[in-house]
Amino acid sequence: MAIGIQAPPSAGVPGKKRWAMVIDLRRCIGCMACVAACKAEYDVPLGVWRTTVKVKDTGTFPNTKRHFMPRLCNHCDNPPCVRNCPTEATYKHEEGYVLQRYERCIACRTCIAACPYNARHVLPGNRTRVKVGGVVDKCTFCEHRVSNDQLPACVQTCLGRSRIFGDLNDPKSEVHRLVATMGTVTLKPEKGTRPQVYYIKPDRLSMNQGDAAPVSAAARSDAEAFYRHNKGSRFFGGVL
Amino acid sequence: MTECPTLTQFDAGEECGAQAGLFALLGRCLEAEIDERLLTALRGELREPLAEAGVDSACLDGDIDRVLGDAAVEFAALFVVPGAASPYASTFQTGALFQEPADRVARWYADNGFAFRNAHSGEFPDHVGTMLAFVGKLYEVEATALAESRVEAAREVRERRGRFVVEELGSWAPGWCRVAAAVAEHPFYRQVLALTERVLWEELSNLVSARRLRELSAANARGPARMPLNPDYRKASGL
Amino acid sequence: MTKHFNVSRRGFLKLGGTTAAIAGAVGGSRLHAMEQKLGGEDFSPVTGKPRQAVPYTCMVCNIEDGGIAYVEDGRVVKLEGNPDHPGNRGKLCAKGNSGFQHVYDPDRIMTPLMRAGARGEGKWKRISYDEATSILATKLREVIQRSEKAGDPAIRNEIVFKWGRNRTGGAVHRFMHAMGSNAMVNHTNICESSKKVGLEPSWGPDIESVDYTNTKYVLNFGSNVMETAYFHNPNAQRLVDGMVANKAKLVTFDPRLSNTAGRSDEWFAPFPGTDGAIALAMAQVIMTEKLYDDAFIRNWTNVTPERLIAHLAPYTPEFAEKESGIAARDIRRIAREFATTKPAATFSYRGPCKHVYGSYQEAAIHMLNVITGNVEKRGGYCLPRGMGWPQPEPKPPAGKVPSVLAAPPLYPLASHAVSTHMPYMIMKGDAKVSVYMHYYDNPAYAYPSSHVWIDLLKNEKLLPFVVSFSCYMSETTELADLIIPDVTYLERHDPESMPSDLRPWLGIRQPVIKPLGNTQEFRETLIQVAHKIDSDGTLGVKKYFAFKNSEEWMRAHFDNIPGLKEDGGYDYLKKNGVWPKYGKVDPETAKIVDKNGNEVQPEFGLYLKELSATDMAGAEVKPDGTIVKNGKTIGCQVNGRNHVGFGTPSARIELYKESYKKYGFNPLPVYKRLPSRDKKADELVLTTYKVNVHTQSRTASLKYLAELYHKNPAWMNPKTAAAKGIADGDLIRVTSPLGYLVTKVHVTEGIHPDVVAVSTACGHSAYGRLAQLKHRDKDAEWALGGDPDITHNVWWDDKGVHPNPIVRLAVDPIGGSQGWYDTVVTVSKAQPGDKYGDVKVSVEQSMKDYEETLRYAYTGDIHRANHKEVDVDWDHLPKPQAGAGH
Missing domain, CATH: 2.40.40.20 (Barwin-like endoglucanases)
Structure with a gap:
């Protein structure tokens, strides 16, 4: 595996892989299997998430609907986190992943501030199995599984087959076909980050509806408990 | 901190022998319930030395069945039943049973010619009592070596023992003793746990620098002063 | 550093010296001299080492999905779905993904415990499995011997077994029947028993299997397939495929916006308990507007369209609107859509049936599929397909005397028992209990008026001896006298099959790691107890447990099943986890395909299978078309052909239930207005x-x-x-x-x-x-054992x-x-x-509720008042007897 610091973006570059994910929002049922699988795969501690599923209700009774939006690091082709990292701890891999070298991270949180998607978090000092804490972490597109020809854990377990993963540059791959034919959208394209997680929109929903801040007292009280626990830090990627 | 006594009364070999006995006793008290054989010793020849060490065997006087019964209930409450002060290194270092610390400790035993065999289900090699007994065994080996004037071998065992105590017990066991003593209701166990804590700190202070000792103190004091979570959420059921 | 005692180092050494001097007097440690070199095992987990994959069946809930456990250095580290499993096709839900944490949970009960102190006080003594099984065997033998001495087989029913989940595949029944007891009670009446009783007399099985992948219309009454219900994982996968890939429409009736309701194309919120009115109104629309499948009703049910139309006359959409609050206009429209879109199906689970008269609601919903001819169609409402396994011989016969706890006489139609009534019946003296055993059960938490169960469990007169096999200290287990802990689902042997796909399968549970810390699985406990009760075989118990161990028991189940036997029997299942392997799962469509990429289709139209000449030899065709052989219905003749039909006495779908009528219930689905509606x-x-x-x-x-x-x-x-x-x-x-x-x-x-x-x-x-620390008010800093993640990050x-x-x-x-x-x-x-x-x-009010609910039972006055329309001799209803109707 080549560790290319600031490897050039590979989307559309022939001969290079560009791993990408398509999330079909018509299929997500909010079962949270992906969240649990990811936590189990990486011993992700409580209070931080590599992937989450946002939940939102819209409408008024009896015309109420529920929407789910899985969220994770977009492994952007123009990642602001990589650009801003003072120690080059976070770097761009030539196959498209944005990855982290824990030993270089100084937990300055610049990358967290730079990321428009709230995808990164600081690991707490205490974890169950893995002995890495206090540094910044995020989704890795399960690089260790993908390089062994396996699917990422969240994709493998997704009940609705809402998450689809593959090489965007391969014209025969499902992600390539879906991005080309389904009119997919990405999050916050105006930020210029060129995210590589593509969403297939469900009917009757605009993207920012699924991404809104928590409104109900129940959700807010969870958010407040979380902030209290983290002493007011707002830098997290959570379900809240 | 009391003065280190002069060792004129105990030569090195005798001291090792005594330490072996001490650790064996502490290990035995924590590893399993008191049985008649141990009770007899506790009430008999060990009564006076125990008292000098701060453990009053008076609470073990009386009808044998009642005493053993009460002690067994306390043992279960302290070390066995869910919600007790789990005596396994794995639980303290990872929060789960039988994890890497158990493997490490089992390797220690194997490298030194011992195997762990559980008597009850649910016993694992990283039980603090077993680990204390192991320290005692290493002391025994050292004592034997000294008695046979194999000074180099003795030094080597001493070094190994020191490493085991620091690496496998140092960062959690004294603190665990303190916590378990705080919730123990039976005076015998309370006192034995307090004694164990004292003994362990004594060992550690002879093995590491003052700075490292401070670090270990901090490690042993880890854990919130007040549990922020309500333990009831963990109460699964019907499984 | 602490100075608890002002002791000198010398003081310790004197203690140590004295101990050493009386060497051996204190007893040995668990450390023993190593007898042989441990065979070169590497003890430290080295990452990158390939993990061992062991197939198993999940049991975090009751859907029983197939999984693969990944074992590294003897530890389960990850769970994933079994890609060869036709049910869940390689996927696990959030619960399945998290299940491995049960194994190493420090709060797990790792050793049998015997109560010391009062029940629920939290004082226990640790004992060995050997001691525990001996104690239980003694208690059980006492009851058996007392029964023999008195010559009264009814005494055997003092041995009671209650379960919440029993996936032992026959072990509990074998054990209890070997005891001569029939007092086995499940949990099903807090689950979906009225759904089952709404379905079974009609068409045989207790659940439907909807072909979601190929359907075009799903009418969902009160079920939450996308989150729960049977079978959450497999059904949710297929429902999403149906909705997205096959453009099916999903309509949900649920007073609450569940995730399923929230993702439905249309959601309607009826008043609770009025689903039946809506379903009947839809049926009325379908019948009166002639949208029904005439041939299917005439050939395959025991009613005629005319009879149904007459029966359904009062159930207009306007009537349903008054009851449910759903607009008549919508009810009519949905009924028409459902009837004219092919294929279509309804699905229901707890929503409609967890009410008084829930059986009627289920029957009404079921009827919608029958009258529109969607039964056993591709994309429609199908019979469930499962596989069974033989029970090893010899099989113990059932107990001689029916148990009123297992089959309350006032509920002859409740073929899945009425477990909620147990504490009240016992408190009122309807049944005597000597040994109360429970497994995978937590009524002190999960039952309505749960405080009544707590009262019962604490009562040492009514329940003299209580045994739990749970390995977690639940609200119920903490009130036991003896705990003989089972292992977790990842460490035990069980046979498995569930109708989670239209292709039937057989699966197993097997230890993916050796049971942690030498704990013992429930099956082994049963074997040991049986042998101890009856060590010389004279009590007739031991012979039913002639298994050396659990694996041998499993082989007795699996090694001779035709088809599986040729593929390797139990060994095949150990290696693959599930049988048969229908094909591979296509990653893009999730369909099971053969090596050419073509879908391996399930069978449809099972009821149409024709009887062979051999089957028909010696059979008699009755005037109504039912085919009977050796006193049993084997099929029915329709249009000159002999078909297998449905699992009912007439081999047709019995929308008209004689069994209901016998007790004064309406034989056709009706709507009864509930008190809550008013x-x-x-x-x-x-x-x-x-x-x-x-x-x-x-x-x-x-x-x-x-x-x-x-x-x-x-x-x-x-x-x-x-x-x-x-x-x-x-x-x-x-x-x-x-x-x-x-x-x-x-x-x-x-x-x-x-x-x-x-x-x-x-x-x-x-x-x-938590059981032991509850009476200690001191805050133990590490009371739960420090999973640093839980300690700090909650x-x-x-x-x-x-x-x-x-x-x-x-x-x-x-x-x-x-x-x-x-x-x-x-x-x-x-x-x-x-x-x-x-x-x-x-508790007093709960006792009053019990008396009140008995008035609804078939012998009660409210029952009579609510069923005036039923043409039955009210003064000569069958007398209540234990075991009647079962």
Whole structure:
């Protein structure tokens, strides 16, 4: 595996892989299997998430609907986190992943501030199995599984087959076909980050509806408990 | 901190022998319930030395069945039943049973010619009592070596023992003793746990620098002063 | 460093020296001299080492999906779905992904415990499995010998076994029958027993299997397939495929916006308990507008279209609108859509059946599929397909005397028992209990009026000896006398099959690691107890347990099944986890395909299978077309052909149920207005529900799941809340005739204005601290053993309030289901002094509820008043007897 610091973006570059994910929002049922699988795969501690599923209700009774939006690091082709990292701890891999070298991270949180998607978090000092804490972490597109020809854990377990993963540059791959034919959208394209997680929109929903801040007292009280626990830090990627 | 006594009364070999006995006793008290054989010793020849060490065997006087019964209930409450002060290194270092610390400790035993065999289900090699007994065994080996004037071998065992105590017990066991003593209701166990804590700190202070000792103190004091979570959420059921 | 005792080092050494001198007197440690070199094993986990993959069947809930456990250095580190499993096709839900945490949980009971002190005091002594099984064997033998001496087989029924989940594939029945006892009680009446009793007399099996992948229309009554229900994982996968890939329409009727309702194309919120009215009205529309399948009704049911039209006449959409609040216009439209879209199916689970008269509601919904001819069609409403396994010989015969606990005489149609009634029956002396055993059960938490169970379990006169096989200290297990812990589902042997796909399969549970710390699985415990009760074989118990171990027992199940035998029998299952392998799962379509990429199709039209000449040899065709051989129905003749038909006495779908009529219930589906429908305007109906990351009660200790869902505020409609002056997040009191609880409110547009809904997933007892420390008020810093993740990173501080104490007991007199969604409550802002989590309930009132619900039973006065239309001799209904009708 080549560790290319600031490897050039590979989307559309022939001969290079560009791993990408398509999330079909018509299929997500909010079962949270992906969240649990990811936590189990990486011993992700409580209070931080590599992937989450946002939940939102819209409408008024009896015309109420529920929407789910899985969220994770977009492994952007123009990642602001990589650009801003003072120690080059976070770097761009030539196959498209944005990855982290824990030993270089100084937990300055610049990358967290730079990321428009709230995808990164600081690991707490205490974890169950893995002995890495206090540094910044995020989704890795399960690089260790993908390089062994396996699917990422969240994709493998997704009940609705809402998450689809593959090489965007391969014209025969499902992600390539879906991005080309389904009119997919990405999050916050105006930020210029060129995210590589593509969403297939469900009917009757605009993207920012699924991404809104928590409104109900129940959700807010969870958010407040979380902030209290983290002493007011707002830098997290959570379900809240 | 009391003065280190002069060792004129105990030569090195005798001291090792005594330490072996001490650790064996502490290990035995924590590893399993008191049985008649141990009770007899506790009430008999060990009564006076125990008292000098701060453990009053008076609470073990009386009808044998009642005493053993009460002690067994306390043992279960302290070390066995869910919600007790789990005596396994794995639980303290990872929060789960039988994890890497158990493997490490089992390797220690194997490298030194011992195997762990559980008597009850649910016993694992990283039980603090077993680990204390192991320290005692290493002391025994050292004592034997000294008695046979194999000074180099003795030094080597001493070094190994020191490493085991620091690496496998140092960062959690004294603190665990303190916590378990705080919730123990039976005076015998309370006192034995307090004694164990004292003994362990004594060992550690002879093995590491003052700075490292401070670090270990901090490690042993880890854990919130007040549990922020309500333990009831963990109460699964019907499984 | 502490100075607890002012002792000199010399003091220690004297102690040590004395101990050493009396060497050996204190007894040995667990350390023994190593007898042989441990064979070169590497003890430290080295990452990168390939993990061992062991197939198993999940049991975090009851869907029984196939999984693969990844074992590294002898430890389970990850669980994933079994890609060869036709049911879940390689996927596990959130619960399945988290299940491995059960294994190493430090709160797991790792050794048998014997009670010391009073019940529930939390004092235990550790004993060995050997001692524990001996104690249990002695207790059981006492009952058996007493029964023999008195010559009274009824005494055997003093041995009672209650389970919540029993996936032992026959082990519990074998054991209890070997004891000569019939007193086995399941949990099914708090689950979906009325659904089963709505279906079984009609077409045979107790559940439907909808071909979601190929359907075009799903009418969902009160089920929450995308989160729960049978079979959440496999069905949710297929439902999504149907909706997205096959453009099926999903219409849901549910008073609450579940995830399924929230993702439906149309959601309607009826008043609780009125689904039946809606279904009957739809049937009425379909029949009167001639949208029904005439041939199917005439050939395959025991009614005629004319009869149905006459019966359904009063159930107009306008009538249903009055009852349910759903617009008649919509009911009519949906009925027409359902009837004219092919293929179509209904699905229902707990919503309609967990009411008094829930069996009628299920029967009405079921009927919709029958009259539209969607039965056993591709994309339609199909029979469930499962596989069975033989029980090893010799098989013990059932006990000689029926048990009133297992088959309450007042509920002859409740073929899945009425477990809610157990404590009341025992308290009233209807049954005597000597040994009460329970497995995978937590009624002190999960049952309505749960406080009554706590009272019963604490009563040493009524339950002299209580044994739990649970490995977690639940609210129920902490009240036991003896705990003989089972292992977790990842460490035991069980046979498995579930109708989770239209292609049947056989699976197993097997130890993916050796049972942790030498704990012993339940099956082994049963073998040992049986042998100890009857060591010389004279009591006739031991011979039914002639297995050396669990594996041998499994072989007895599997090694001779035709087809599987040729593929390798039990060894095949050990290696692959599931049989047969129908094909590979196509990653893009999730269809099971053969090596050419073509879908391996399941069979449809099972009832149309024709009987062979051999089958027909010696059979008689009755005038009505039923084919009988050796006194048993084997099929029916339709249009000159001999078909297998359905599992009923006439081999047709018996929409008209003689069995119902016998006891004065209406043989055709009807709608009975419930008392809750007549609640006062400012009252609400309390419903409870399940969520996608939790099940029953055992998932509460899995940290990933608890993080996702740990509190259960009460859902309330904004208009209702505003009228009561309640704002989102307020503390509220929910009061039923049993008492009240104090919880928080969640104001949401996703709930009927007359309903308040509380999830049952959280709120483990506020008053029960972890078993042993509860009477110690000191805060132990590391009381739970320090999973550093849990110790430091738990960020939530709300664990919810459980609703069950205020839910009233009220059962369906037909199917026996507890009316979970019938409790009428008042909701108001909390009163001064109320604290979050307060619960105050009355046992006396619960006893009154029991008496009240008996009036609905077929011998009761309310039953008679509610069924005046049934043409039966009311003064000469069959007399209640234990075991009648079963």
